[in-house]
Each structure stands twice: as structure tokens, then as C-alpha cells.
Amino acid sequence: MDTTVYVPVDGTRAVRARDLTKTYGSGEAAVHALAGVDVDFAAGEFTAIMGPSGSGKSTLMHLLAGLDTATSGQAFVGTTDVTALNDSALTKLRRDRVGFVFQQFNLLPMFTAEQNITLPVELAGGTVDRQWFGTLVETLGLTERLTHRPAEMSGGQQQRVAIARALIAQPDVVFADEPTGNLDSRSGAEVLSFLRRSVRELGRTIIMVTHDPAAAAYADRVVLLADGRIAGDISDPTPESALAGLDALRTLEPNVSTGTTPVVPGAGAR
């Protein structure tokens, strides 16, 4: 693992959030899914977002990717404030600069793997960079599967196709929301190692939401989220340190709600 030589360009921030809040509902029934989040994600890094259920992980990701509108605050992809974009600018952003991998239903069932992978480029009206396509397919081990339709592939293979699809337009960042949530541990491990290779070998930036400390261990960094706030940060996580971070959140839950940043063993603020 240590032999990988890709070096991210130092200091660049692929994605940033500034005082980002998201409130669902209003008055008594208001739910503060995000209550002022400041976080940076470095380019060329594989970051995992972890936190208890309902802590706002998905919400954060949706806002960063411009899939949903923020209540206040800003979210940047590169230097672009996605909270300020209109629909057509967001469409362009999604075409060129961000990719997605979801937990399930990633692929269009009527298209083959190859067609699914190239679809974003076609939607953008471009031509597929065959060399890049070849690199992706080879790296993700999909050479044999290109003519198969989703129904003819395993869950792990489908997720790999989804990763290739997310990367085909060479986006600034790929967001993945529990990409292994539906997979058994072996397929999950396969997908995760492909995600990591995408970062290390292909120079991509990936932000992944996960519940699984083992999955988080594939990342370069773990950002912990609790009650809509950043609750910790772990670099070079191991399954153990990730789990410990999560456990700390759970034990400190009453504090978290008061807004105190917990002291997480093994977690170093960046």
C-alpha cells in the first residue's frame, strides 16, 4: 500500500463547506439535519464520513454535491459555490465535475455496462476518451463485463460499473453514499479497494459516507459527524480507530448535543 506514489497537489481543496446548515420543517417540528458545518476535503484524497444514523451524513453529501439546497452557508466544489448555482449550472456541474455512487439502483437496467459507463459523456454531448475508458475498465476489472446488463451482474460488479461511470468524465470529486451498504463483506472489500485505487492510481478525489469502520479504514481520513456537526477527524484510520471514534460519539452523545467537540482518542484534528 505504501508503495503507491501518487502525490496530491498540496494545499488544494477539492470540496469545502462553510457554516453549512440544513433545516427540515419549521417551528416546533424543525429538524436541524446540519447545524453549521465547516469542513475541507483535500484533492486527491479518499475521505470517509462517519457518524450515527441521522447525524446528517447523507444531508451533508447532498448539499456538497448540489443535489439539495442548503438552508444557509456555502458549499464549494473547487472554487464554485454550489449553493448559488441554478439548475442548468448544477446540471453542468454534475456533468463535468462531480460523480456519484449510490447504495443501490446506480445503473439503468436497459443499458449494458459499457453504455452505462459512457452515458454521462453522452448526456454532456461529448465523445468518450477511449484511453481513459480503457484505463478505468481495466483498473476496475470490468473488461469481461462490458456487454452485460445490470441484471446479469453481481452487486459488487454493478457497484464497480457505477464507480467507472462516476469517473468517466474525470470529475473533480466523486461522492459515494454507502456504496458497500448492500454488498457482502467480500464484494464490499473489492469495491473499496477499487475506490482506493481510483484515488491512488488515477488521482481522483472521493468522499464516501459509510457506517462500517472496516470500510472507513480504506480511506485516507475519516470525518466524524454527530447531530449535524463535525465531531471529530481521524487521519490514516484503521478499523479500530474508526470504531473507537464512533464509540466515543455514542458515549458522549449528551455532550455532542451541546455542541462540545468531544476528545476522540486517536483522532487528530487536521
Added chain:
Amino acid sequence: MTTTTTAPSTGAAGTAPAGAAAVPPKRNNLPTARYTMAQMRRSAGRLTAAGIAILIGTAFVAVTLLAGNVITRTTYDTIAARFADADVLVTTSGSDWRQDVEAVRGTDGVTAAEPVRSAYLNLGDGSAYAYAEGIARPQDDRLMPLELTSGKWPSERGEIAVPDGIAERLGVGVGDEIDIYRWVQTDAETGDGEEVAEPVRVVGVTEDPYDAYAVSGGAVVATAADIEEWGEEPVPGEAFEIAAVLAPSALSGDEPTQAVRDALAAAVVSDGEHAAQTVDERAREISAERTGGEDLVFLVFVLTFAAVALLVAGLVIANTFQVLVAQRTRTLALLRCIGAGRGQLYRSVLLEAAVLGVLASLGGVVVGVLLAQTALFVAPQFDIGVPLPATVTITPQVVLIPLAVGTFVTLVAALAPARNATRVAPLAALRPAETLSVRKGAGRARAVFSALATIGGFALVALGVFLGMNDAVQFGLAATVLGGAISLVGIIIGTVFWLPKVAALLGAIVARTGPASRLAAANTLRNPRRTSATATALLIGVTLIMTMTTGAAAARQTADSTLDETFPVDIMVMSGSGSVPPSAVDTIAGVDAVADVAELYSADAELPDGEYLYLQGADVEDLRATVNDAPALDGLEPGTVLLTEGQMEELDVAEGDTLDVTGTGEAVPLTVVRTDSVGLTGFVGLGDLRQIDPDAMFSQVWASLVPDVDAADALADVQQAMSDDGVMVTGPAAQRAQFEQVINVMLGIVVGLLAVAVVIAVIGVANTLSLSVIERRRESATLRAIGLGKSQLRGMLAVEGMLIAGVGAVLGIVLGLVYGWTGALTALSIMGGVSLTVPWLDLGVVLVVAIIAGLVASVAPARSALKASPVEALGAE
């Protein structure tokens, strides 16, 4: 993981301003075409049903246009046939036609020429008559369109050749004499004239192999001199034709040479425009002129119904696409996530609609052509009296108009669903499937517009009824029809607001019948918008059909009461010549179905102020026995005369006044008694009549029928018994039967045309059900897993289908009654009191047909719901 690898081409991609810089942003409007096609393949089954709706609509249009072509073609053939083997037609103003004919005959290259002239003739032998067109025998037989079957062509004046049909009808053959009746002017000043009968001799019988005169019942041939005498001078300004046969030297191929055309044009003496044309050119020109009117009326009439059918098809399409878009929410959202723009999704749905529209419309054209061809194939087996071409003529319009209209309707219907597709949020891809929904609020603008149109429309209808009841029938009808159309549009647009409530009501009733019904009722209400759209499609057809049948029923009723007023008895026997043979009374009384008879005598009498009054008299007791409404005769006794209010006004007398009536006999004072029956006006006692005019003519026999015999049959019996006497036998039964027939034929045609819309709507119900089934596959599987039996599942869908159809039918019936009644009030009030009836039989038939249709519509969806095993369905994404 191995050593070293830095993606060669993408080293610093993380910071590249746009990672996809390698992809130049090209304009590509249909990048989603492949997606659209793939999506269509997946939804093929669902789209097929919607496509059939459009197919039927466009087939309707295609058949209509083809029928229009057949009419034009028939006209063309008939016209062309009349010119027989002419090579050229010289058309002039006819101002100096005799010189023109001679000039044409004298032109180089012309071997024979004949003016195209005809006279309208009335032939008869005193008992049977026939009207026919009379044409002159040409000098050259090549210009004669008819063929001789026996005898010879007329060569002397007073000789004629008759068509076989007329020969048979009049019972004449070669050598027989018949009369030609003509109106001869005796005084050019006053225009007075008299009818004269001129004897002619039949020398030949002809047939019409090319149907040149089939439409006018055949042509009688006579010498040119006779036709000239019998016919009228050409009307100035109407084209006068001279048909000519050319020598081979004047022809190049089948066409007259330019030289001969020029020579002919130069030879014409008449002033004004003239032309030398081939038969084909001329026939084309005339048929275009002649069919311009009728054709258009026919086309507009039938195409109105095609428009209704297409409107319903549009609703079915809109509904289908609405559901398809809802079902594809996740796919659409996923596409949005990976960079599809709103415009792309919008265009994708429209492309899908366009492809569907084009395919379905092409199918419609093919089906339409096949139907029309089949009709032409079958038609000659029925004697319809019109020559028809053997094959349909496919003009560009026949293909292009249905294609354009069908595609247009499909596209327009898909606009709203396409807009819905663009409203799908990218986030929807991430939500679990069960909680998905496409935004479904019915707009406020829609509610306002619907309310305005409905209220405004009905106000206009009310105005129309008011106008109609105050004798302004034309304005009234215009207002009622327009108001009806506007309010119907308002109602259709507004169904989404209230129709679900009606469905809920019916559903609540149905739900009592068992668990499957309860599920069905709940399902119907689950998607109110879809239910109301589906039911609305049916509602339109049912409303229009019910309007027609209700209107027809009111017309029948009103006609019946009007007939009863005009015909005081069951049967009237009268004569064209005035007096009835005395033997008639016994003959009529001898018919089994006849109960009583009365002899009627009549006389013209003069009033003191010089006015004339037509008086009828009969033995009051006999009369009492025969009339339907005996009390109406209560005032009739010696010394009185019955008059209607209208006639009293005309004569300026009031009830109780005394009129001094003078005939050929002595003057008799008569007291005026009012009657409401138009048929009894001017009646006096027989004694009084004889005193006024001792020679009063035996003018009529009235007869009443034995109770419970069929009036039409009885009438036929009396007609049969009197067939030798040359009298006219009428009665309300005959009139009623005739009137019924007209109403029934018209109703049949209209309902038949509207039925197409209903068929399309039923397809819509089936389509909606199958879409729901697909949508609920998992749910059905769950239900099956927890113990819903196959037949229960089938029953559930059947109830759903019947519920949707029933709602549409019930509301359509109610609306149809309202429209039918208001229409009848507007149109028929002028004829007297309109009786508004509920045509229960028709109503029942419509309701039963609709509910059965709903049941039938559930069969296919139920089969597909049952095909998937519970396990399989639960596993499906």
C-alpha cells in the same frame, strides 16, 4: 497493490478546472435518443395500449379521407363516363352553341362532335311514373355512353330508348307507348302554363355499363331534336360542352395535339372564355367543382367525430405518459444525478411521444386503408345504387394528414407528463422506491378556468334554451351547442377536483361486498388523478352518446304528440285526384285490422267577407267512432263548425261567433266552436255540409283500428287492399314509422361514430389498470403471500375496472341527460310542448356496456398480475 502507477493522462486531474476538459461541450439535442429507445423497448407493452388508442383515432381519420376520395372518384368516373369515347371536350359559354357545334364539326381532325345536352323528363303511363334525365342520341355512336340491350336507337322524333330499370318499373318494352309530361308555358307574360302529356314510343332498352347515369337513375335517349324541344336553353354563364372524337392524325398518343387544340379554340364562336380539354382534365375540373360542397360537409361532419375520438385518445396517451413518468422517477432522477439537463429529459419524453405517435399513426393509416378497401370489396354485394371504385385511391393527404394529426395529438398529450419529468429532483434517485411520488397538485388556475368554463357554458346553454323556447331556434341552437361545448370542456378539465369524490362514494358502496372489493375501492382512490383521467376519457364518449339518445327520445316523443294532433285518426285514405271511389268504404271496412270507418265529404265555402273556407263533413256518430279523441268532437253538432285557434285568428272570428257560410247551395249560419286538433279544423255535420253544397265531394275515408294491432302492419294491409284504386293511404303510423326511421338512422350513424371514442376510452381503462398492476407488482405479491387467492386478485382488478368505468358512465349519463334535454328544449320547443323523457332502455344499455367494458378491460392486466409468482415479484426491483 503493485508499485508505481500514476494515471498517465490524468496526473493532476484533481485540480484541473474542469475534469472533463477532454470532452468539448458540443450541442447535441438528442443525446438521450438511445436512452429513449431503450426506455421505449422496456415499456413496449404499456405504450402499445396507448398506441392503439392513437391508431384507432388516426384510422378513423384515414377512413374518412378515403371515403371522401371515393366520393370524388365516383363523381369523377361518372362524369368521365358520360363523355364516352370523346377525345376532346370544347367548353364554351354556350351563347352561340349551335354555331360552335358546327364549327367544331368543321375543324380539321374532328371526325364527330356532339353537344352535351340533357332534359329532365317525367315519364308515365297514368299509374306509374319515373323521372329521368333525357339525353340526345349522338350522330356518332362513339359518343354514346349507354349500350342497347334490345330494340334500336331512336331515329325519329317521338321515339325513345329507356334504361332497363325504368322499363321494368313502368312495365314497358320495345314497341309500347308511354307519355312524357311536360310543363308548357301558355302565357309568357304571367308565366302561366299547363302540364301536357305527349305520347312517345319506346323503341329500345338500354343499359349503363359504365354507370354514367347510375346516380340519376338512368338516362332516356331521344333524338337531338326532341331533347332540344324538351330541354331548356343553356343557362348563360354555365359551361357548355361539346364532346368530339378526333381522327388519329389529330392525336399524339391519347392526347389531342396542340395543333388541334389551337384550331378548336380558334373555331369557337361564342363569346367569353373557352377551352379544349381532354376528358380527364375536364372530369377532374368538374368533380372538383361539384364535390367541393358535399364533400366538405361530409368531411367536416365525420371529422368532428374523429376529433372527439382523437381527443379521447389524447387523454389516454396523457394518462399513460403520466404513469410512465411516475414509474420512471428513479431512472429520471439517476439521469439527473449523472448530468442530464431538464431539457434533455423533456425532449426525451417528447421524442418518445413522437416516435409512438408516428408509429401508431402509420399503423392507423394502414388499418384505415385496409378497412376502406375491405368495405369497397364487400359493398358491391349490397345493392347501394352507387357505382364504387374497386380500390381505394391513396393520395398524399390520406397518409400525411392522419400522420400529422396523430403525431401532433400524441405530442400535445405528452407535454404535461414531459414537464413532470423535468420536475423530478435528482435526490429522488436516493430515496427508497416506495415513497416516491411525482408532484400532483392540481393548479388553482385550472380550478378557476374549469369553474368559469362550466358556469359560463351552462349560462350560455340556459340562454339558448330561452331563445329556443321563444322561437329563435337558430340563435338558440348556436348558443346551446357552443355553451354545451364550453361547459363540457370546463367539466373535463375540472374532473380531477370532484370525480374522485364520486368514485369514493361508489367505492364505499362497492366496498361492502367483500375484502377484494374493499381493496379495489381503496386502490381506485389511491391515485385520484389517474382514476379521474381514465374515467374522463370514457365520460366524454358516454356523455355525447347519451346526449344524442336523449335528444332523439325527446324528438320522438315530441313528434308523436305533434302527429297525434295532426292525425286525428289511425288511417286516412284520400285521393290525388280529389275524390275517392265509392267502393273504398266497403273495401277498407273489410280489412281485418280496421274497426270503424267514416266517410268524409268536402266542399269549398265562401264567407261573407269573400274569404274561402275548406269544409269537411261527416256523420258525427261515425266520426266519433273513428277518431282517437272522441271528446274533441263534443262541440260538433248541427249548426256548428270546428275551428282551431289559428284559423279563428286568420278568419278574424271568436269562439261563439256565427259565420254565414255559402256554397253552391244555400247559406247556412254556423256557430264557431274551438278545437285543439289541427286535423279537425273546418269540420261540420254532414247535414250542414249537404245544405251548403249538395254535391260535396266524397274526399276521404277515415278508419280506426282494432285495439292492439300493429299500426304499421294495419296500414300496410289497407294499402294492399286499396292498391288498385290509385288512392293514398296515410296515417300517423306511416308518418311515425318514417320519422322513426330517419331518427334511428341518424342516431345510429352518430352513435356508431361516437362508439369509436368509447372503444378508445375502454382501451384507456385497460391501460390504466395494467399500469397500476405493474406498479403494484410487489404489493400484489405481498397480498398473495398473505393469502389473497388468485380469483380474489382477479376479482379485485375486475371491481377496479368496473368502478372506473362505472364512474365515467354514470357521470356521462347524467351529463348526457342534461345536454340532451337542454338541446331538445332549444330545438323542439317551436313544435309545441317538448316532453323530456329519460330513455331508460338506452341508459341501461350504455351503463351495462360500460361496466362490462370495465370488466373486460381488467382481464389482461389480471393475467399479467397473476403471472408473476409471489416470490419473484417480491424480489423484483
